[in-house]
Amino acid sequence: MNGMLADEPEIVERILDHIDRKSTDLSDGVWHEPVEHYTSQARFSAEIRQVFRKTATPFCPSAALPDTGCYVARDAALTPVVAVRGGDGKVRAFRNACRHRGVQLVDGSGCKKALTCRYHAWTYGLDGQLRGIPDEHGFPGIDKAAYGLVPIQAEERSGMVFVTQDGAEIRDGATESLPDLFGPDWRLLTTVEQEFAANWKIVAEGFLEGYHIRSTHHDTFFPLQYDNINVVEAFGRNSRISFPYRRIEKLRKVPPAERRTWGMLTHVYHLFPNVMIATFPTNMIMTVLEPLAVDRTRLVTYTLSNLAGHEEGRAAIAQGRNFVALGAAEDRDVACAAQRGLAAGANDVFTFGLFEGAIRHFHRNLQTLIGETAS
Ligand code: FES
Ligand SMILES: [Fe+2]
Incomplete structure (x- = not known):
């Protein structure tokens, strides 16, 4: 079929x-x-x-992320997810949880320059990299590169953002043949x-x-x-x-x-x-x-x-x-x-x-x- x-x-x-x-x-x-x-x-x-x-499930329309820093956060498959448009125009999606003590980073939708946790203000770039830890000397030797937001696959197609949570996406070729909705x-x-x-x-x-x-x-x-x-x-x-x-x-x-x-x-x-x-x-x-x-x-x-x-x-x-x-x-x-x-x-x-x-x-x-x- x-x-x-x-x-x-x-x-x-x-x-x-x-x-x-x-x-x-x-x-x-x-x-x-x-x-x-x-x-x-x-x-x-x-x-x-x-x-x-x-x-690969459609997460939101691309139009919900019109500019750099715009994000949409909601649960998908019982998992809090945030999709955000980066400075390079690319949409990325992450598990919506801080890498310090796991607080959910953002709610709803909006636009931000960076994603800052409300609890102790660890700050992540729009690409998910951990950029800042207040009083970083409390975490001696921490490798910030290993504490970026956890990415999930995201891709824009037909005017929508698709995400795939676990590993390789099952492709059946059909989504590619979608008209540009x-x-x-x-x-x-x-x-x-x-x-x-x-x-x-x-x-x-x-x-x-x-x-x-x-x-x-x-x-x-x-x-x-x-x-x-x-x-x-x-x-x-x-x-x-x-x-x-x-x-x-x-x-x-x-x-x-x-x-x-x-x-x-x-x-x-x-x-x-x-x-x-x-x-x-x-x-x-x-x-x-x-x-x-x-x-x-x-x-x-x-x-x-x-x-x-x-x-x-x-x-x-x-x-x-x-x-x-x-x-x-x-x-x-x-x-x-x-x-x-x-x-x-x-x-x-x-x-x-x-x-x-x-x-x-x-x-x-x-x-x-x-x-x-x-x-
Ligand atoms: S839980 Fe996010 S900064 Fe502490
Ligand atoms: Fe109906």
Whole structure:
């Protein structure tokens, strides 16, 4: 399933064809996922260790680190991490802990000339080197070069910073084929963090199919969007799901080779395992689903736009954002209800049908990396 992504005319063609036939993309088979995988502490630990720590995962948009000294600190795979842009323009990432007595160095985001620990003021350069120890004679013979911040792999691609925590990154070639999602004119508008009571996979699944548009989003997305008409593509472990708007009908009058998708559909890029990027007419939303515990997830939502430079752009962005927020709240409500339903013990497996192929792809990849045998 390592296909390349279809171009815009092809996506439009497939969607118009589905509208005519009242059909949608179908996967090759039904998937049964053990419910235990949403509740088991052992499975959760295996996901962190064998998937999150070993995969190159998007950490933040490059636009969150616009200048020298800008940093973003947050937990990734239960580990405090800080990414910072150096004087040479390069982004580096470190374990976010002082090398003296381990105090977490920075919180949230901001810009600094150097990273200074709040406890005894050991100071690190933006390249992670330990630069200064107050009253250094208290540490006779200390080799400062051995006390730099502990680096983790970081790399900028497609307008995002990717980090890999444990050793060699598992590459499947797919991330390299990502389109440039955030070009140099994209600016970060807001960063919002929310925590809620659901397993991270339940939250992820809500982004990956269009079979719930009519019933879950009846008064929000459904008036503007089709229910259960989607193009579903896999590239490596990632997926892209296209959700057409009703106004895509207008493109029937446009010669096929000139058809463009912007403003006609939402793409959701699922960057395995835990990042979703959704495209909207006035902005893009990058959501990181950060697992905190088997039944708790933090959502970090970055909203970016390339229209923020002028007034009409800003008004349109605000309007679009409020609208999307209503739909997103509906998704969170059902995710929390699905989490509460786990306690009912009604299901041994969850059954994902032919419309839910991107979820099947997701679970199959988790299963492979964790080394479970096929169900
Ligand atoms: S713990 Fe950071 S300087 Fe002491
Ligand atoms: Fe939804």
